[in-house]
């Protein structure tokens with residue numbers, strides 16, 4: 001069909017930000033590589049014989065949603081073990097590559113139907129729900145679409161491209177009218193930077209078709225695509241599909257706004273597809289829930305509007321710079337924990353009517369594009385079944401958790417002694433939360449966001465519990481190491497009120513502050529304590545509705561210490577006070593800077609004796625101001641990668657939620673010594689200001705970082721400052737103020753804290 005080389009070329013990386021790896025691995029699902037004959041070390045042929053004596057996913061989730069998989073044509077042949085396996089486990093299908101535009105119409109007017117016909121026949125014979133993927137895309141589409149038919153050097157006209165799109169959509173959708181239930185009408189139309197994808201991100205659709213109806217928005221090609229598909233099959237549900245939109249990202253908001261505008265205009269958008277190429281590190285289940293609920297709110301425009309998970313896989317890697325991992329039991333257990341927490345969210349949202357379908361991008365680990373993306377020949381293990389089609393821990397975590405060896409999560413407690421009282425101690429504002437949301441009973445009850453602190457003799461727990469039903473039995477059980485490997489259990493009820501436990505009612509539930517004595521243990525930095533939590537939600541009649549745990553989802557609520565996680569005693573998180581003040585951004589150090597506190601990028605992430613900066617901060621209601629005085633003996637910006645040039649970076653987490661993946665208020669701003677700007681996340685590029693000046697021993701950068709919401713005194717904002725040191729076209733050094741893990745390019749979890757004071 002296609003050469004492997006061509007497919008790899010199509011898998012362009014989305015590069016936004018960087019730290020050590022230099023590449024932000026928001027993955028875009030552009031190619032399933034299962035049929036390319038990959039033969040890297042961990043992908044050698046193994047005997048594939050699927051298990052016929054285990055529950056089928058389609059049955060396990062039958063009360064919630066259909067469960068489907070991507071497949072390629074050979075997997076439908078009865079001689080291929082995948083054929084029986086897929087029929088046994090799944091009840092929905094989506095084609096990998098064989099219905100993309102370059103497969104369906106490689107040259108103009110010349111449609112290839114064999115594989116698609118085979119697919120539809122296979123689906124019908126086996127009573128499976130069929131998705132069509134995909135009609136309009138910027139990738140895996142032949143060049144002729146965008147060329148003048150008489151002179152290939154010239155672009156097609158608006159009318160030529162529009163008419164070709166109409167013919168392609170109507171021909172393909174029309175042929176399978178009444179047979180393919182869901183169509184990905186457009187795929188990946190949202191930019192990785194802002195707004196709609198355009199020429200700079202390899203999509204010619206927007207610039208050629210433009211704003212035909214003159215309403216000021218140039219998304220007309222998308223609107224027309226939906227109209228044409230609807231005309232071809234009015235009963236099909238028409239989906240807009242994209243990646244990086246699960247969670248609470250800026251891209252999620254851009255997609256939401258586009259769909260909302262189209263629904264208000266009467267465009268027949270039937271639902272959204274969240275591709276869900278995620279990792280076992282992020283986003284969190286709570287972020288995914290937030291994303292699904294945001295899109296489900298579009299039902300206010302059309303009660304039938306549906307949300308689908310369309311291309312789920314979960315890489316075991318955290319970024320591009322990680323080398324090949326051996327897939328250990330520990331990795332499989334961690335993946336299982338994350339799948340469990342996320343499927344709990346899917347089930348809850350399905351029960352609420354907010355999620356209609358869950359599709360995996362590959363039925364088993366031998367069929368994953370992630371073996372070659374974003375790093376070539378780096379085997380991955382992102383699915384529920386292994387390369388021999390056997391169930392992994394992740395499968396059992398969803399089907400029968402008692403069969404799983406539970407992964408031992410670690411959570412960090414910050415050093416500090418918060419006051420337990422009627423008002424919440426501001427120290428809590430600087431601590432990273434974790435989620436307690438893995439169900440052991442029920443599926444739609446109370447969950448909690450929890451923070452922990454420690455001092456010599458105590459552990460402090462803050463739990464923000466979402467519990468809409470009020471019962472005196474509602475409460476939180478906290479399990480802490482007694483020093484001998486057993487647990488001490490503390491039970492805090494919704495109405496508890498003592499010197500060491502306060503409970504405050506909130507609009508969504510209640511908040512607990514608890515001081516828990518450690519007994520004979522004396523904590524110090526590095527101490528690890530066995531730890532777990534359980535949140536019990538009783539209904540208004542006092543009947544237990546649900547229980548969620550932090551770690552031990554396998555013991556049915558008995559909370560075994562051997563299945564517990566660990567609380568790690570960390571130093572106090574970094575913080576500095578920023579004074580109110582408005583400097584002029586001109587590269588000169590105004591007098592007002594002399595009042596500002598000075599911090600330094602003292603943590604080395606790469607290199608020795610690399611460039612460092614003295615950093616000062618100020619704020620007013622609209623901006624955070626940052627001044628860097630960088631010492632760097634050789635200035636270099638010859639690399640084509642902005643992060644590999646002599647430059648400084650600021651990381652801003654406006655609501656200081658310290659989430660595992662960037663939220664829509666999180667941004668990275670980078671400025672090189674020549675005042676060239678770049679960055680990632682939710683930057684407000686039109687209001688960002690910077691100035692630079694080269695000095696005798698380095699350079700100065702001044703930044704004015706615009707805020708999404710007005711700042712107020714005593715607010716605490718997540719913040720970090722970094723210096724990249726380049727020499728001779730490569731980056732040789734990175735120094736930073738707070739995050740010693742080197743992960744700021746993808747998470748705000750470990751940034752420091754900026755306290756805004758008068």
Ligand SMILES: [Ca+2]
Nearest residue numbers: 211215217220
């Ligand atoms: Ca328009």
Ligand SMILES: [Ca+2]
Nearest residue numbers: 469474537538
């Ligand atoms: Ca309750």
Ligand SMILES: [Ca+2]
Nearest residue numbers: 653655657663
């Ligand atoms: Ca944030």
Ligand SMILES: [Ca+2]
Nearest residue numbers: 632634646726
């Ligand atoms: Ca340098």
